[in-house]
Amino acid sequence: MLLKVTDLAVYYPVYQGAVLKKKIAEVKAVDGVSFRIEEGKTLGLVGESGCGKTTTGRAVLRLEKPTAGEVLFSGEDISRCDNSQLRRLRRRMQIVFQDPMGSLDPRMTARDIIGEPLRIHGSTTNKGEYRDETDHLLEIVGLHPGMGERYPHEFSGGQRQRIGIARALSLRPHLIVCDEPVSALDVSIQAQIINLLEGLQERFHLTYLFIAHDLSVVRHISDHVAVMYLGNIVEIADRHTIYRRPLHPYTHALLSAVPIPDPVLESNREHLVIEGEVPGPLNPPSGCKFHPRCPRVEERCRTERPAMRGVSDGDHQVACHLVD
Amino acid sequence: MAGLLEVRNLSTHFSTKEGLIRAVEDVSFDLDAGETLGLVGESGCGKSVSAMSLMRLIPNPPGKIVNGEIVFEGRDLLKLGDEEIRHIRGNRMAMIFQEPMTSFNPVMTIGRQVAEPLEIHRNMTRNKAWTICADLLRRVRIPEAGKRLQSYPHQFSGGMRQRAMIAMALACTPRLIIADEPTTALDVTIQAQLLELMKQLTRDAGTALILITHNLGIVARYADRVNVMYAGRIVEKATVRALYADPRHPYTVGLMASIPRLDQDVKRKLRPIPGQPPDLLHPPSGCAFHPRCRNRIPVCEIHRPALEKASDGHEVACWNPVREAPPCC
Amino acid sequence: MTMDEETVSSDIRQAGDSEKEPAPPEFETGRREPRRSLRTGIRPILYAILHHKTACMGILIILLLTVMALFAPWLAPHDPNEQDLYHVLESPSRRHLLGTDDVGRDLLSRVLFGARVSLFVGLSSTVFSALIGIFIGLVAGYKGGAIDMLTMRITDTFMCIPGLIFLLVLAAALGPGVHNIIIAIAALGWTGFARITRGQVLSLRQLPFVEAAHAAGASGWRIMFRHLLPNAMAPIIVAASITVGGAIMLESAAAFLGLGVQPPTPSWGEALRVGYSYLEIVPLFSIVPGLMITLAVLAFNFLGDGLRDALDPRLRGEAQKIV
Numbered sequence: 001m002l003l004k005v006t007d008l009a010v011y012y013p014v015y016q017g018a019v020l021k022k023k024i025a026e027v028k029a030v031d032g033v034s035f036r037i038e039e040g041k042t043l044g045l046v047g048e049s050g051c052g053k054t055t056t057g058r059a060v061l062r063l064e065k066p067t068a069g070e071v072l073f074s075g076e077d078i079s080r081c082d083n084s085q086l087r088r089l090r091r092r093m094q095i096v097f098q099d100p101m102g103s104l105d106p107r108m109t110a111r112d113i114i115g116e117p118l119r120i121h122g123s124t125t126n127k128g129e130y131r132d133e134t135d136h137l138l139e140i141v142g143l144h145p146g147m148g149e150r151y152p153h154e155f156s157g158g159q160r161q162r163i164g165i166a167r168a169l170s171l172r173p174h175l176i177v178c179d180e181p182v183s184a185l186d187v188s189i190q191a192q193i194i195n196l197l198e199g200l201q202e203r204f205h206l207t208y209l210f211i212a213h214d215l216s217v218v219r220h221i222s223d224h225v226a227v228m229y230l231g232n233i234v235e236i237a238d239r240h241t242i243y244r245r246p247l248h249p250y251t252h253a254l255l256s257a258v259p260i261p262d263p264v265l266e267s268n269r270e271h272l273v274i275e276g277e278v279p280g281p282l283n284p285p286s287g288c289k290f291h292p293r294c295p296r297v298e299e300r301c302r303t304e305r306p307a308m309r310g311v312s313d314g315d316h317q318v319a320c321h322l323v324d
Numbered sequence: 325m326a327g328l329l330e331v332r333n334l335s336t337h338f339s340t341k342e343g344l345i346r347a348v349e350d351v352s353f354d355l356d357a358g359e360t361l362g363l364v365g366e367s368g369c370g371k372s373v374s375a376m377s378l379m380r381l382i383p384n385p386p387g388k389i390v391n392g393e394i395v396f397e398g399r400d401l402l403k404l405g406d407e408e409i410r411h412i413r414g415n416r417m418a419m420i421f422q423e424p425m426t427s428f429n430p431v432m433t434i435g436r437q438v439a440e441p442l443e444i445h446r447n448m449t450r451n452k453a454w455t456i457c458a459d460l461l462r463r464v465r466i467p468e469a470g471k472r473l474q475s476y477p478h479q480f481s482g483g484m485r486q487r488a489m490i491a492m493a494l495a496c497t498p499r500l501i502i503a504d505e506p507t508t509a510l511d512v513t514i515q516a517q518l519l520e521l522m523k524q525l526t527r528d529a530g531t532a533l534i535l536i537t538h539n540l541g542i543v544a545r546y547a548d549r550v551n552v553m554y555a556g557r558i559v560e561k562a563t564v565r566a567l568y569a570d571p572r573h574p575y576t577v578g579l580m581a582s583i584p585r586l587d588q589d590v591k592r593k594l595r596p597i598p599g600q601p602p603d604l605l606h607p608p609s610g611c612a613f614h615p616r617c618r619n620r621i622p623v624c625e626i627h628r629p630a631l632e633k634a635s636d637g638h639e640v641a642c643w644n645p646v647r648e649a650p651p652c653c
Numbered sequence: 654m655t656m657d658e659e660t661v662s663s664d665i666r667q668a669g670d671s672e673k674e675p676a677p678p679e680f681e682t683g684r685r686e687p688r689r690s691l692r693t694g695i696r697p698i699l700y701a702i703l704h705h706k707t708a709c710m711g712i713l714i715i716l717l718l719t720v721m722a723l724f725a726p727w728l729a730p731h732d733p734n735e736q737d738l739y740h741v742l743e744s745p746s747r748r749h750l751l752g753t754d755d756v757g758r759d760l761l762s763r764v765l766f767g768a769r770v771s772l773f774v775g776l777s778s779t780v781f782s783a784l785i786g787i788f789i790g791l792v793a794g795y796k797g798g799a800i801d802m803l804t805m806r807i808t809d810t811f812m813c814i815p816g817l818i819f820l821l822v823l824a825a826a827l828g829p830g831v832h833n834i835i836i837a838i839a840a841l842g843w844t845g846f847a848r849i850t851r852g853q854v855l856s857l858r859q860l861p862f863v864e865a866a867h868a869a870g871a872s873g874w875r876i877m878f879r880h881l882l883p884n885a886m887a888p889i890i891v892a893a894s895i896t897v898g899g900a901i902m903l904e905s906a907a908a909f910l911g912l913g914v915q916p917p918t919p920s921w922g923e924a925l926r927v928g929y930s931y932l933e934i935v936p937l938f939s940i941v942p943g944l945m946i947t948l949a950v951l952a953f954n955f956l957g958d959g960l961r962d963a964l965d966p967r968l969r970g971e972a973q974k975i976v
Contacts, residue, residue: 048511048512048513049511061868063864063867063868087870090868090869090870094868094869095865095868097861097864097865098861099861102860102861102862103861103862103864103865104862104865105862105866105880105883105884106862106884107883107884116866116869116871117869117870120869120870120871120875121870156600158600167865167869171869186366186367186538186601187366187538187540187579187582187583188366188578188579188582188596188597189596189600190582190596191583191584191594191595191597192596194584194594195594195596198593213511213512214512215586216541216583216584216585216586217584219584219588220584220585220591220594221584240589243586243587243589244589253513254512254513255586256516257512257513257515257516258512258541259516259539259541259542259544259545259546260541260544260545260585260586260587261540261541261543261544261568261580261583261585262544262568262585262587263544263545263564263565263568264565264568265544265587266541266544266545271520271545273516273517274513274517275465275517277481277483277484277514278511
């Protein structure tokens with residue numbers, strides 16, 4: 001088990017006052033999340049805005065400080081280690097960002113952007129080695145080494161994303177958190193990047209935590225899928241089960257809302273539309289957070305928060321009172 | 325019923341300091357009353373510019389509608405004067421934009437903005453318009469509609485703002501609504517809500533809808549007919565069933581093969597379209613898609629194919645169209 | 654109309670990549686290489702500046718003054734300190750093209766040598782205040798919290814003190830001389846740089862590429878100097894240019910009041926002081942140095958304008974391509 005997350009929580013305090021700050025509330029961005037990822041596999045984390053998936057991904061890398069919970073990476077607890085340990089661990093886990101332009105320093109060449117982690121950690125000893133290594137990285141992601149001297153604004157969106165991926169690969173990490181890596185790209189470029197990520201996973205035996213809001217993409221690339229709502233995971237299952245046998249009402253609604261490019265299928269399909277919007281994070285609903293919008297809500301759901309329970313084969317877990 | 329909209333050879337060009345961009349070139353299509361037409365393509369294909377051209381919202385400079393006819397309700401919009409076209413905008417033809425954040429004036433209440441088309445086109449007083457607005461907001465399922473008229477845009481969520489925009493578009497019961505990527509910036513469940521709402525409202529009122537999107541799933545669910553655009557031109561036209569069952573243009577086929585489908589059980593490798601979208605400043609010779617095309621033959625580089633009938637109601641612009649259904653379906 | 658521009662600019666953005674495709678080799682993309690000269694680095698900025706009329710004027714004047722300053726020993730007809738008590742307070746003549754001062758020194762020569770002082774003081778004090786201000790701004794903006802609050806309050810306090818008075822007090826306290834006046838002016842000017850840098854850092858540090866550096870294990874110092882500073886340079890450069898003009902003014906003001914640069918070292922401010930006493934007799938004495946000061950300040954301001962226009966739209970042009 002490469003990554004094991006238990007009861008992860010990230011709370012942001014809301015202060016009032018300028019000098020003597022008083023905490024008046026808490027935003028529970030991530031409110032008790034548990035999952036595991038096996039080496040070489042991909043876990044897709046999917047959900048709508050405000051569900052906490054991005055914060056979860058960043059907390060796993062310690063880009064956010066977890067308020068509670070445990071993040072075990074190869075057996076070591078990331079959430080509590082100090083800076084020097086963190087530096088060492090950062091070599092083995094990396095991140096690919098959503099925004100292809102914003103994630104690259106506009107004043108650095110592609111080669112320097114990719115090679116920066118190498119320079120920070122002193123992985124290459126001389127200029128020749130540095131050049132060879134960065135050339136190699138450029139080639140791995142499908143870019144010509146001659147393009148290494150260009151600046152980010154000279155590349156297209158898809159190419160910039162490749163540079164970001166090359167940078168994440170430079171230290172040969174074991175785990176890569178992909179935070180919406182294709183959302184900002186054109187449809188025909190998305191496929192190129194998705195294929196690239198899959199190819200790299202096979203080639204380097206990488207483990208992915210793939211965060212996205214597009215269910216089709218997530219289902220395609222992941223081995224397992226976790227659905228999040230307002231800071232909690234409501235259902236986890238393998239990619240087949242999550243589509244064929246979803247149990248949580250929110251998962252149902254989410255799947256139903258995704259249009260499939262097949263008009264015959266669509267006209268025969270149930271279009272379940274749930275009303276309302278995701279409530280603001282400051283005052284989450286009591287009990288099960290989904291209950292105000294749930295078409296099958298019962299009395300128990302309003303008062304008691306459901307726990308994550310294994311279903312049938314154990315690989316499939318749901319947090320819902322109606323599933324017992 | 326006679327065609328509501330007939331577009332013939334529409335061309336819109338932009339003169340930039342780097343050269344001439346032929347954003348929309350020789351676009352022709354029809355739309356019947358009550359029909360939903362999907363306009364599909366990636367960024368830069370000209371779908372948004374086409375929509376703007378229909379409403380004559382192209383900024384001049386640098387853009388200009390250089391050719392064509394837009395016959396709406398029997399009149400050529402391109403021949404109308406400014407006063408006349410203003411009478412049509414928001415009244416007979418309305419538009420819903422992509423960005424709900426910036427499409428509303430932040431210092432005016434929602435009620436005032438939704439009422440604006442009524443004040444302009446129906447000469448209504450504020451009070452009378454107000455009642456109608458409350459009703460409109462109710463129709464788009466904004467809770468506490470009456471009270472909400474007094475709210476400001478920043479007090480609405482993205483989804484609610486978009487509903488208000490739909491309400492504004494419907495205010496004067498237009499015959500045609502153009503929705504330009506109306507749900508791209510929104511969550512998937514909100515997207516479903518809004519699109520269902522739009523479908524229901526347009527069906528009830530018999531309004532035609534031009535739905536502009538890059539999402540092939542949305543088109544499959546909501547459109548009656550589809551135009552696929554690439555590099556400023558329409559490359560394929562068909563009914564929605566025909567397009568998905570039997571796509572002919574290699575670009576359409578390539579697009580469908582490159583998107584992951586939610587219902588794909590077996591892990592299939594995506595087949596991306598190689599290369600990059602075309603540079604409209606220096607488009608490729610002949611067929612604009614030829615550098616990326618798997619069905620390329622020598623003539624594609626030299627002559628541009630025109631739209632030709634492939635079967636009933638199905639037109640393709642290709643010298644070597646795909647003959648059989650691709651394996652992914 | 655934003656939407657059209659977005660559509661249009663995204664098309665332009667797609668131009669010119671020769672990406673190595675993971676596709677069968679028979680597909681060439683038929684792509685043209687971008688015209689690199691107009692796309693990378695310094696060239697577009699230089700191009701923009703050289704086409705900006707006022708900036709060019711400014712650059713010309715600065716070049717002129719630099720030539721004056723550098724070649725003063727060869728250009729000046731007389732030794733600026735040579736006194737000729739037989740020809741005191743004379744009007745312009747063939748020997749003394751601009752006349753003489755109260756101890757017979759040639760005004761033209763003094764003005765030419767005065768350029769040296771003005772430019773030297775102006776530039777070096779700006780450099781110092783920039784160094785101090787940038788460092789403070791970087792740390793304050795990046796660290797945030799208590800450090801930020803503390804430094805900003807200090808900065809605000811400094812900014813509250815009336816500039817000229819502060820300068821004079823400092824100059825008087827430090828004593829006469831070129832180096833002291835440089836210190837005094839620098840002690841005034843750093844606040845502007847600190848504010849600008851801090852502002853830039855605040856908006857930049859949210860950007861994903863800073864986070865990416867974090868994720869790669871970069872230290873705070875590396876992020877500050879390697880990532881934040883280079884991206885914050887544009888407004889700093891503009892401010893620096895204008896600050897030089899201000900510094901020249903301040904030096905002249907101090908010299909006018911007898912502080913800073915001391916006679917017999919020639920200085921425009923000092924020449925003004927003399928001229929002030931003899932305004933009716935030799936008005937040229939006030940006009941010429943005054944004109945020189947004005948020209949110098951204007952020139953640096955013009956350059957600043959040109960730099961601002963050259964740097965901003967370019968950045969905006971790139972930002973549009975992001976969309």
